[in-house]
Amino acid sequence: MGSRHRQQREGPALTTAVPVVALHGVDKTFANGTHALAPVDLDVRRGEFLTLLGPSGCGKSTLLNLIAGLLAPSSGTIEWWGGGIDATGGEGRRLAFVFQSPTLMPWSRVNGNVRLPLDLAHVERAAAESAATAALARVGLSEFARHFPRELSGGMQMRVSIARALVTEPDLLLMDEPFGALDEFTRQRLDGDLSTLWREHGLTVVFVTHSIAEAVFLSTRVAVMGARPGRVLAEIAIDAPFPRDDAFRVSTAAAAYAATLSRHVRDAGAAAVASSR
Amino acid sequence: MTPEDAWLRWARIVAPLAVATIAIGLWQLATTAYDVPVYLVPSPAVVMRTLVTDHELLLRSLGVTLSIALAALAVATLLGTLTALLFVQSRWIEMSLFPYAVLLQVTPIVAIAPLIIIWVRNTQVALVICAVVVAIFPIISNTTLGLRSVDAGLLNLFRMSRASRLQILFRLRVPSALPYFFGGLRIASGLALIGAVVAEFVAGTGGSGAGLAYQILLAGFQLNIPRLFAALVLITLTGVLLFAVTVSLSKLALARWHESELPASE
Numbered sequence: 316m317g318s319r320h321r322q323q324r325e326g327p328a329l330t331t332a333v334p335v336v337a338l339h340g341v342d343k344t345f346a347n348g349t350h351a352l353a354p355v356d357l358d359v360r361r362g363e364f365l366t367l368l369g370p371s372g373c374g375k376s377t378l379l380n381l382i383a384g385l386l387a388p389s390s391g392t393i394e395w396w397g398g399g400i401d402a403t404g405g406e407g408r409r410l411a412f413v414f415q416s417p418t419l420m421p422w423s424r425v426n427g428n429v430r431l432p433l434d435l436a437h438v439e440r441a442a443a444e445s446a447a448t449a450a451l452a453r454v455g456l457s458e459f460a461r462h463f464p465r466e467l468s469g470g471m472q473m474r475v476s477i478a479r480a481l482v483t484e485p486d487l488l489l490m491d492e493p494f495g496a497l498d499e500f501t502r503q504r505l506d507g508d509l510s511t512l513w514r515e516h517g518l519t520v521v522f523v524t525h526s527i528a529e530a531v532f533l534s535t536r537v538a539v540m541g542a543r544p545g546r547v548l549a550e551i552a553i554d555a556p557f558p559r560d561d562a563f564r565v566s567t568a569a570a571a572y573a574a575t576l577s578r579h580v581r582d583a584g585a586a587a588v589a590s591s592r
Numbered sequence: 593m594t595p596e597d598a599w600l601r602w603a604r605i606v607a608p609l610a611v612a613t614i615a616i617g618l619w620q621l622a623t624t625a626y627d628v629p630v631y632l633v634p635s636p637a638v639v640m641r642t643l644v645t646d647h648e649l650l651l652r653s654l655g656v657t658l659s660i661a662l663a664a665l666a667v668a669t670l671l672g673t674l675t676a677l678l679f680v681q682s683r684w685i686e687m688s689l690f691p692y693a694v695l696l697q698v699t700p701i702v703a704i705a706p707l708i709i710i711w712v713r714n715t716q717v718a719l720v721i722c723a724v725v726v727a728i729f730p731i732i733s734n735t736t737l738g739l740r741s742v743d744a745g746l747l748n749l750f751r752m753s754r755a756s757r758l759q760i761l762f763r764l765r766v767p768s769a770l771p772y773f774f775g776g777l778r779i780a781s782g783l784a785l786i787g788a789v790v791a792e793f794v795a796g797t798g799g800s801g802a803g804l805a806y807q808i809l810l811a812g813f814q815l816n817i818p819r820l821f822a823a824l825v826l827i828t829l830t831g832v833l834l835f836a837v838t839v840s841l842s843k844l845a846l847a848r849w850h851e852s853e854l855p856a857s858e
Contacts, residue, residue, distance in 0.1 A: 384752070404754060412748070412749065414748070422849045423767075431763075435754070435755045436754070464849075465849060
């Protein structure tokens with residue numbers, strides 16, 4: 316995609332630069348009194364694949380919405396590339412969001428859906444169309460550009476949704492349990508495709524899931540979260556090399572990471588039960 | 593398409609036609625068998641004959657009624673949609689004005705038609721206004737509901753993409769509202785005709801501006817019951833036709849993407 320193509324990652328030096336997103340003491344209480352998130356300190360580093368892992372109700376989606384700027388924190392500060400949310404959206408500071416469901420416009424064809432963020436930004440039609448074509452090629456749906464969303468399977472709709480997020484060449488991609496509603500086989504395939512996209516395009520991703528296996532397979536780092544109130548319990552690096560393939564899913568290394576993550580989640584669950592008694 | 597689907601398509605047309613044929617047949621049989629006088633219940637054959645002999649008069653009246661109904665439907669669609677667009681601009685506007693839309697809906701048209709006819713000098717315009725009053729509510733309420741029934745995820749996506757108010761309105765709210773709008777239009781098409789007929793009854797316009805309602809009134813006074821029935825048949829057929837046209841419009845606009853217009857087998 317020409318000039319805006321970013322560099323491939325070049326080792327650990329990049330990840331120690333200015334964080335993409337920096338959260339300091341971010342706390343969220345909703346208007347109805349629900350304390351969704353206790354103060355969180357978290358950095359999102361450039362080029363990493365950070366997963367927010369935890370059980371339902373641990374505030375991981377709330378945290379992601381805060382990072383997306385869809386919610387404002389009750390206290391604490393969030394900085395994007397060292398600035399406020401208003402400074403995002405420009406060159407080198409683009410956010411994109413992939414929701415739990417495909418959230419496609421049913422009245423618009425696949426290419427129209429993918430082009431949407433560019434259309435809204437008044438990008439010239441021909442340029443937007445070619446960017447959409449390229450984004451669809453990345454997710455392997457080139458021949459479905461003229462289809463309507465209802466003509467596609469759930470997994471394909473989700474890939475259209477990812478193509479729509481990629482079309483703006485985002486510098487930070489936020490994904491809220493994107494494959495949660497899909498069957499296990501489709502989910503594993505899409506996880507593999509996503510991992511490849513991330514590596515090949517040097518994306519920075521924050522990914523929310525409640526699947527430990529998915530977190531181990533995809534992430535360079537996992538933030539384990541606990542509930543009542545939601546908080547980050549531990550940050551665990553998954554140092555296994557990429558590319559990770561199906562053999563990695565069943566390897567002892569993966570199992571060891573899964574055991575570590577699962578212990579943290581379980582301990583948090585036990586603590587939550589104890590504190591609620 | 594499987595043979596079963598093809599058969600179902602035929603059944604959809606044939607079954608109601610069969611019901612009509614049986615009903616008309618029974619009606620014909622009963623009027624002949626019991627020798628019912630024509631000024632009480634004319635037989636279908638007599639009604640048909642009247643439709644043919646009085647066709648000039650009846651078709652002219654049909655033209656008058658239909659043009660009033662169509663004009664009213666057009667005005668109701670335009671005004672109703674604009675009102676709905678206004679309502680979704682702010683909750684305050686909707687809260688302040690929606691009760692009056694309801695007021696318009698619950699006021700019996702026969703009660704206010706005489707006033708409208710007195711106030712508006714041009715009778716045709718007065719009749720159109722009456723029919724608009726009857727037809728506009730489903731358009732306002734359905735379209736307002738539709739404009740508000742926007743997928744929350746898509747709305748978030750638009751906001752994250754820094755979409756302007758106008759972009760959200762025309763690229764998200766309006767397409768989301770289309771199925772609701774067409775639902776309202778179907779109801780309004782029937783109501784516009786009813787409104788036109790009721791207003792004519794009240795106005796009692798004769799002469800060249802005489803619509804089907806006037807023919808019914810006059811035929812009633814003259815005990816010309818076959819003509820009354822013939823006019824009634826024409827009104828009913830017109831209503832069905834209007835409904836069919838709005839259904840086709842809806843199909844045309846939504847067929848490719850909305851669940852309501854997809855074949856049942858999918």
